[in-house]
Amino acid sequence: MRRKIVVGNWKMNKTVAESTELATAVIAALGDGCSGCEAGIAPTYPALDAVGRALDGSGIALVAQNCHYEDDGAYTGEVSTGMLKAVGCTYVIIGHSERRQYFGETDETVNLRIKKVLASGMKVILCVGETLAEREEGVTGTVVSRQVTGGLKGVADITDLVIAYEPVWAIGTGKTASSDQAQEVHRLIRDTVKGMYGTEVSEAVRIQYGGSVKASNAEELFAMPDIDGGLIGGASLNAADFAAIVKAGC
Ligand code: PEP
Numbered sequence: 001m002r003r004k005i006v007v008g009n010w011k012m013n014k015t016v017a018e019s020t021e022l023a024t025a026v027i028a029a030l031g032d033g034c035s036g037c038e039a040g041i042a043p044t045y046p047a048l049d050a051v052g053r054a055l056d057g058s059g060i061a062l063v064a065q066n067c068h069y070e071d072d073g074a075y076t077g078e079v080s081t082g083m084l085k086a087v088g089c090t091y092v093i094i095g096h097s098e099r100r101q102y103f104g105e106t107d108e109t110v111n112l113r114i115k116k117v118l119a120s121g122m123k124v125i126l127c128v129g130e131t132l133a134e135r136e137e138g139v140t141g142t143v144v145s146r147q148v149t150g151g152l153k154g155v156a157d158i159t160d161l162v163i164a165y166e167p168v169w170a171i172g173t174g175k176t177a178s179s180d181q182a183q184e185v186h187r188l189i190r191d192t193v194k195g196m197y198g199t200e201v202s203e204a205v206r207i208q209y210g211g212s213v214k215a216s217n218a219e220e221l222f223a224m225p226d227i228d229g230g231l232i233g234g235a236s237l238n239a240a241d242f243a244a245i246v247k248a249g250c
Pocket of ligand 1: 009166170171172173174210211212213232233234235
């Protein structure tokens, strides 16, 4: 039985003070929480330390939105895995479509980052997903499989890796993939993992759905056999909504 995982990606939103306030509100809204669903929060880099302190003892994981694949050096604007680990991060989101779209992230750089995060002892959330044009061309399966195989090239062990299927056309647009559409691609991703690592690993790997998940649709999506939780953007900026989505995974 795979434990569901719901992570809030706050993207480039909230000051440090606002982030701390929101994290505290999420803890309150979750109340006793639930053991059936792992929860995580990915604030901006400047807010990681303060949010980490606010989350201390709550059981909610501190998640980074990205990292660099070098240890240190002349990489202006970048942050290393060592720095993220030192501040208490346990997961790093890698290959988000906004990183691929606006910052030139490729399957090759995604792969380098994944290897670095896993070597550091943190866990990875690998994002994959097709654009609207790719879906309309009928190449969703090809694109998503390529992102999975490219991202995981040479990665021997994916015990500490979660995959997030996020159709680009559903991110921040209010257009959610239907539960059947999402399930179809989640199955395809699991089959791709099976081809690379075998049945046992493919049945164990968790695959989150992301793309306009809300409290009102989370339960239906999470009920699908291959959907193991969600990566939540907009709705994670409201404590009550995010808590309701986490509870949908309980
Ligand atoms: C995301 O960016 O990971 C995401 C899923 O955003 P939203 O929930 O706002 O569509």
